[in-house]
Amino acid sequence: MPRLILIVALGWLVLSQGKGCDSVAVPGVRQVVIVHEAQEQTPEFSRMAVALRVGKPAEYLKSKGHTLLILDDDAIAADGKPSPLLDPFRPLNPPELIVVKPPASVLYRGKLPDTADEVIAEVQRHGG
Amino acid sequence: MVASNIDRWTDIDFSKDDRFARGCNGSGNLALFGSYEDRYDPIPQSEWMRLYEAEQAAGGGNDRLISRVKNQRNEGSCVGNAATAAVEVLNNRMFGGKLCLSAIYTYQDIGSSPNSGANVSDALETISTVGCLPEDTPENRAIFGDVVMPPTGYYTKRPKGHEAVAKKFRVTEWLVGRTYEGLISALFRGHPVVVGRDGHSICYLRAMFVNGSIRVKYVNSWGDWGDEGFGYDSINTIKRASGWWFCPQSMVTG
Numbered sequence: 001m002p003r004l005i006l007i008v009a010l011g012w013l014v015l016s017q018g019k020g021c022d023s024v025a026v027p028g029v030r031q032v033v034i035v036h037e038a039q040e041q042t043p044e045f046s047r048m049a050v051a052l053r054v055g056k057p058a059e060y061l062k063s064k065g066h067t068l069l070i071l072d073d074d075a076i077a078a079d080g081k082p083s084p085l086l087d088p089f090r091p092l093n094p095p096e097l098i099v100v101k102p103p104a105s106v107l108y109r110g111k112l113p114d115t116a117d118e119v120i121a122e123v124q125r126h127g128g
Numbered sequence: 129m130v131a132s133n134i135d136r137w138t139d140i141d142f143s144k145d146d147r148f149a150r151g152c153n154g155s156g157n158l159a160l161f162g163s164y165e166d167r168y169d170p171i172p173q174s175e176w177m178r179l180y181e182a183e184q185a186a187g188g189g190n191d192r193l194i195s196r197v198k199n200q201r202n203e204g205s206c207v208g209n210a211a212t213a214a215v216e217v218l219n220n221r222m223f224g225g226k227l228c229l230s231a232i233y234t235y236q237d238i239g240s241s242p243n244s245g246a247n248v249s250d251a252l253e254t255i256s257t258v259g260c261l262p263e264d265t266p267e268n269r270a271i272f273g274d275v276v277m278p279p280t281g282y283y284t285k286r287p288k289g290h291e292a293v294a295k296k297f298r299v300t301e302w303l304v305g306r307t308y309e310g311l312i313s314a315l316f317r318g319h320p321v322v323v324g325r326d327g328h329s330i331c332y333l334r335a336m337f338v339n340g341s342i343r344v345k346y347v348n349s350w351g352d353w354g355d356e357g358f359g360y361d362s363i364n365t366i367k368r369a370s371g372w373w374f375c376p377q378s379m380v381t382g
Binding site: 038039041042043044045046047049050051053054055056067068069070071072074075076077078079083085116 | 167221292317378
């Protein structure tokens, strides 16, 4: 019993200082959204996009059941209006990576990494 | 990708092979469109080899995003085939899957008969205004029902409701280029490029180096032809093709 009290006290101490308590997402299917500006496309972005579609990173995403969307920041829908796919993420700040737990929980949002492997690592950090 | 096979299918003069139909009547008026070279600085040639090696190390480029090699058969619909191939690559990159679009739907808009041929710029106008219709495949039928079209058959009647479905596959951002350096830069930036040369239109997919010399890999629309449907152009041929070209950059998410 004293040991349990000690553990609880230590845990409280750590949490109260805001350290050592990274939030851990429950593993599961993720939607990986990349928002970029088509007019700013670079060779590095191109390599990353192709790898996420057909390379080893793509195989990983498929094996986990994750979906990938690579969207232009001013993408429009067939009716000519701004794409509703982007609505949950506005305002946009391209290029950025968004990891979503379906249907609509944004687990991570940040600057788009430089490589496909780094994208996968970010997805994995958030339960994907 | 065997080097000897690449050499075998490099710098093919389409006009010298009467077994296949062509149908490219020219390019178009640059002034009507935004210029790639005005928008982007070319990537310095000193960087090209490094970019190619990086792309190789990553497993390849846009050639891996091709849905399948098209076959225009005996119709002069190459411009429709090249343009829809470029849209397919763009779609596959943005949204995944292996989208198949009907080349004849696009060609119906820009040609005046099965073998009239068409201008490359007219194709750009069509894919950016009318859009593209899905090809008649089991996968597309499961989604779009009867609102699909075959890959060939100029006189095929368009299905009811084609306008709305085609708008779901419409290019919204594109640029037109006019220089060799701009064209290679566009490919290294990952944009598929539609060109016309020797009375034929093809879709350039990626820039590469073979024995230290620049080549461009393209997908043709002659079915089982060339290097499994693909061919290659070397510098002089690329330069001939680079007087007027366009690259789609973004499309609707319909």
